Amino acid sequence: MSEAEATGGSPSLDWIDPVIHSPARLKIVVELYVVDAADATFLVHRTGLTWGNLSTHLGKLEDAGYVKVDKGYDGKKPRSLISLTDPGREAFKEYRANMQRALRELPD
Amino acid sequence: MSNIDLVEAERRSFRSATDTGLWDLRVAALASMFAIVPFWSATLGDFWSALAYVPVLLVVFGVLRWVRERHVRPRVGVARFGAYRRGRLRRFTVVMLVVNVIALVAGAVAAVRFDSGPTWLYPFAFGLSLLVMFSAAAYYLEIPRFFVYGLLLIGGSLVGEELFRQGQVTHHGYPVVFGSSAVLIATVGLIRLGSILRRALPSAAGHAPELDDV
Numbered sequence: 001m002s003e004a005e006a007t008g009g010s011p012s013l014d015w016i017d018p019v020i021h022s023p024a025r026l027k028i029v030v031e032l033y034v035v036d037a038a039d040a041t042f043l044v045h046r047t048g049l050t051w052g053n054l055s056t057h058l059g060k061l062e063d064a065g066y067v068k069v070d071k072g073y074d075g076k077k078p079r080s081l082i083s084l085t086d087p088g089r090e091a092f093k094e095y096r097a098n099m100q101r102a103l104r105e106l107p108d
Numbered sequence: 109m110s111n112i113d114l115v116e117a118e119r120r121s122f123r124s125a126t127d128t129g130l131w132d133l134r135v136a137a138l139a140s141m142f143a144i145v146p147f148w149s150a151t152l153g154d155f156w157s158a159l160a161y162v163p164v165l166l167v168v169f170g171v172l173r174w175v176r177e178r179h180v181r182p183r184v185g186v187a188r189f190g191a192y193r194r195g196r197l198r199r200f201t202v203v204m205l206v207v208n209v210i211a212l213v214a215g216a217v218a219a220v221r222f223d224s225g226p227t228w229l230y231p232f233a234f235g236l237s238l239l240v241m242f243s244a245a246a247y248y249l250e251i252p253r254f255f256v257y258g259l260l261l262i263g264g265s266l267v268g269e270e271l272f273r274q275g276q277v278t279h280h281g282y283p284v285v286f287g288s289s290a291v292l293i294a295t296v297g298l299i300r301l302g303s304i305l306r307r308a309l310p311s312a313a314g315h316a317p318e319l320d321d322v
Contacts, residue, residue, distance in 0.1 A: 034118035035187045042185025045307075048122060079186065 003086050008087045016102065019064045020095045024049055028083065030066060038085035058075065064090055118193070119250055121285030125187045127251050128180050128304050130172050132297025135257060136290045137168040143287035146279035175301075183307045204241060211237035231269040231280065235262030253296065260289055 020029055027047040032038065044054055061067040068086030070081045141161045148157035214233060242258025263301050268281020
């Protein structure tokens, strides 16, 4: 019996990670998942977020331990490279699996 | 959500970082070499005339590098790709090396063994090697229009040879074929580059100041 059947038709979504589930953060995590690291300009361009939004959402992802920001220099210019941490990668894999499971268990 | 295609996402990210029009401009610069050098070979010979063009290429490549660092990177950003992409680029380098060596050896052998005037073999073999190189570039760099460039150059080589045989062009048609190809490829590159340069810079300093506080 699936969870949806056990709970009378509504699957529990408790195991959906709320940190990743926000559309803006999901875009950021997907972009970071497919690269080793990227700078903020790349992420702004790829996600379509504003600088302020990106900064806010990266802060939340960093607080959750999912991303890290390595501050460095490219020549004389500051360039921070952002990447997913190992727990961040694992959390995204788990999030994908959980979402697939949730979609499978949605009632018709 | 189950439809997030991570392979496609990686491909789009890679193209976003690399397909900036600069590759087209580099290819156009190389094609222009084949258009201009034949005019010098009568006085300098094939080898020295090609060598004389190297400084021109170095200047063009230097300018393109400057454009990339000062104008493209601040707008496109920087991404480091993973093992899959690095492996793909390594294979691309090996394929290009092998094709170039084979083309050079074949060219040298043909020059020694078949030194009896132009034949269809030369333009066909030359165009074929270009087609293989551009196909490899299209596949490994995921820029499909490079395959079209390869077709353009092999087709152009054969048309140029035919026009040369009819006495309508000089130098086996190279100046016409490669000159027009270079202009076409450079135009595509400039359009692509222009679309990127129209993007606003993230800040006057070329980075996102807010993110220094993340």
